[in-house]
Amino acid sequence: xxxxxxxxxxxxxxxxxxxxxxxxxxxxxxxxxxxxxxxxxxxxxxxxxxxxxxxxxxxxxxxxxxxxxxxxxxxxxxxxxxxxxxxxxxxxxxxxxxxxxxxxxxxxxxxxxxxxxxxxxxxxxxxxxxxxxxxxxxxxxxxxxxxxxxxxxxxxxxxxxxxxxxxxxxxxxxxxxxxxxxxxxxxxxxxxxxxxxxxxxxxxxxxxxxxxxxxxxxxxxxxxxxxxxxxxxxxxxxxxxxxxxxxxxxxxxxxxxxxxxxxxxxxxxxxxxxxxxxxxxxxxxxxxxxxxxxxxxxxxxxxxxxxxxxxxxxxxxxxxxxxxxxxxxxxxxxxxxxxxxxxxxxxxxxxxxxxxxxxxxxxxxxxxxxxxxxxxxxxxxxxxxxxxxxxxxx
Numbered sequence: 001x002x003x004x005x006x007x008x009x010x011x012x013x014x015x016x017x018x019x020x021x022x023x024x025x026x027x028x029x030x031x032x033x034x035x036x037x038x039x040x041x042x043x044x045x046x047x048x049x050x051x052x053x054x055x056x057x058x059x060x061x062x063x064x065x066x067x068x069x070x071x072x073x074x075x076x077x078x079x080x081x082x083x084x085x086x087x088x089x090x091x092x093x094x095x096x097x098x099x100x101x102x103x104x105x106x107x108x109x110x111x112x113x114x115x116x117x118x119x120x121x122x123x124x125x126x127x128x129x130x131x132x133x134x135x136x137x138x139x140x141x142x143x144x145x146x147x148x149x150x151x152x153x154x155x156x157x158x159x160x161x162x163x164x165x166x167x168x169x170x171x172x173x174x175x176x177x178x179x180x181x182x183x184x185x186x187x188x189x190x191x192x193x194x195x196x197x198x199x200x201x202x203x204x205x206x207x208x209x210x211x212x213x214x215x216x217x218x219x220x221x222x223x224x225x226x227x228x229x230x231x232x233x234x235x236x237x238x239x240x241x242x243x244x245x246x247x248x249x250x251x252x253x254x255x256x257x258x259x260x261x262x263x264x265x266x267x268x269x270x271x272x273x274x275x276x277x278x279x280x281x282x283x284x285x286x287x288x289x290x291x292x293x294x295x296x297x298x299x300x301x302x303x304x305x306x307x308x309x310x311x312x313x314x315x316x317x318x319x320x321x322x323x324x325x326x327x328x329x330x331x332x333x334x335x336x337x338x339x340x341x342x343x344x345x346x347x348x349x350x351x352x353x354x355x356x357x358x359x360x361x362x363x364x365x366x367x368x369x370x371x372x373x374x375x376x377x378x379x380x381x382x383x384x385x386x387x388x389x390x391x392x393x394x
Contacts, residue, residue: 033081034369036321043313044074047303050310055255063256063306069353070314076362087333087370094340094363095135101356102128122162127343129153130169131336138335146335147173158204158213161220168346170200172339175326179334236350237283240275241294242301244268253308260294299357300348315348318365322348325368328375337371340364 048070055062084090105113105124113124130153137146154169178186178193211218244267245254254260268287269280277283289295296302300319304312322341329337344364347357 034366034373036317036369036372037077037081040314040317040321040365040369041074041078043317044070044077047307047311047314048074050253050307051255054253054307054311057252058255058259060255060259065353066303066306066311069358072358073314073362073365076359077365080362080366081369084366084370087331087337087367087374090363090367090370091135091333091336094336094367095132097359097363098128098131101125102132118160118162121157121160122165126157126160126162126165130165131339131343134172134336134339138332147177150176150339158208158217161214161217163208163217164346164350166204168339168342170204171197172335172342175338175342176335179330179338236297237272237277237286238295238297239301240272240277240283241265241268241287242296242298242305244271245296245305246301249305249308251308253304253306253311255306257294257296257302257305295352297352298349299351299353302352318361319345319348321365321368321372325371329371330375333367333371337367341368 048067051067051070052062080090080093084093102125105120105128109120110124113120130150133149133153134146137143137149142149150169150173154166154173157163157165157169174193174196178189181189205221207213208217208221241260244264245257245260247267248254248264265287269284272280272283286297287295296305300312300315303315322344325337326341341364344361347361351357
């Protein structure tokens with residue numbers, strides 16, 4: 001199912017794995033479902049219903065992305081809970097899914113990946129490669145090289161104009177360093193890790209501005225700092241508009257983000273100015289794109305804007321599960337849980353729904369749920385790859 005989730009059915013955008021997922025719905029699970037599963041499925045249903053009801057009440061078009069992706073996420077999450085019984089199997093599921101993504105991008109080569117290797121890396125294979133490498137390294141004799149590998153992939157990603165991938169790799173390396181080793185020395189490692197994160201947050205932007213990562217990254221970094229975009233926004237400029245729209249309709253939402261009016265747009269500009277973004281010419285074309293389409297570029301904020309507090313229940317639940325998994329996970333599966341959860345958190349705030357992201361989030365969530373359910377359960381090491389990808393244990 002994980003591999004089939006990357007194979008689109010002819011004439012549709014629906015993956016073939018969706019049929020397999022539906023086929024698992026009547027099956028009985030071999031073990032008790034992970035804690036929290038039913039609550040997340042409930043939130044997915046409530047969120048989807050809220051998007052539809054708000055749109056009907058306000059007389060606006062129903063947003064396909066939020067409704068469709070939320071339901072797809074729920075179906076795949078339920079299916080994955082039927083075919084996995086532990087965090088080991090959930091990690092194998094994620095590895096196979098990302099391996100399928102890697103094959104898809106290398107073979108099918110979607111249009112946005114044809115501009116060169118930089119585009120292929122950024123819009124296609126970066127996270128699949130990162131996830132597969134983490135899985136292979138943590139289950140092989142190369143495990144001591146896992147942290148250096150993440151740092152190298154992070155640096156390479158910055159060179160290839162994918163700064164968010166670089167950030168996720170660096171943070172993952174620090175988190176794995178902090179959580180690895182004896183529990184007794186964890187507070188000191190946390191202090192050292194915090195210092196490393198601070199140094200990276202200061203040194204990397206300066207290095208990018210100075211041109212050490214190439215002229216294109218230098219120009220883009222300088223361009224994004226002309227309006228003093230706060231670092232907490234991850235280089236994205238759409239968040240002030242999201243905040244303004246939420247302030248106007250905090251409880252019930254707008255129904256559809258395309259319902260933005262001039263008054264709220266002006267309020268978004270004021271929020272941006274308050275946050276230090278003083279050049280509207282830099283960010284307004286990002287907010288209002290070709291065809292007058294409004295872009296918030298955020299799963300979390302779009303859900304709140306369109307569905308109100310009920311619509312954002314699912315992203316909040318996913319966020320809580322991923323954060324808790326990073327904090328509480330232990331054992332051999334810790335590196336892939338940390339990497340996948342950090343990636344999921346970034347995408348929740350700074351990426352829109354698209355492609356097979358609902359399936360990816362179902363993989364991250366089932367892995368996090370099993371990790372939290374079995375947080376005190378020791379697991380056996382997997383066989384060194386390639387057999388570990390086939391599910392062998394010892």
